Amino acid sequence: MKFLAVCTLVPILALAFQDIGSEYGGMGWLTYDYVAWPIMVAPVLMLFLFFRNRKIVCNPHLGANFSQTIKIVAVMYLVWNIIGALGYSWLAVISILSCLAILVGDWQLKKRAGV
Template sequence: MKSLAAFTLVPILCFAFQDIGSKLGGMDWLTKGYAAWPMMIAPALMLLLLIKNRELIRDPRRGSNFSQVIKIVSCLFLIPNVFAAIGYSWLAVISVLSSLTILVADRQLKRQGRA
């Protein structure tokens, strides 16, 4: 859960720092890429975390919180990454696919755990 929290908070904090620093602080070196790249890397890291902890999702008593949080966070990053894929970089398609894979794999792992 600590890794998932880090993968969630770092891109959000980068966006906040980029917005505040570029507008109020006059820091011109804080570009949109400073905030966009952590947002695009986070879903891929969360997918690796899901693969590593797939046993938690199969056991609903131990991993129900992990399953819910990773689904919510992947949905949180899905929409901005779709816009990033359209307007910023085509590499955001990897993040979109990672987020969709998390949503589908979570459901499949839960079904396997019930059976």
């Protein structure tokens, strides 16, 4: 869960720091590139985390909180990366596919386990 929290909070904190730093801190060099890359990298790391802990997802007593949290965060990053793919870089497609793999993989693992 700690790794998932880091994947969730680091891009959000980068966005807050960029907004505050460029507006009030006089840091004009702090562009949206510093925010876009953590938002695009986090879903790929979450996909790695999901595949490492796929046995936890199958067991509802152990992994209900993990499964629900990773799905919510995947949907959040899916929305942000769709916006990023349209406006920033086509490389966000890799993150979009990672988010979709998490959502479909969770559904398939629960279906296979009979949960």
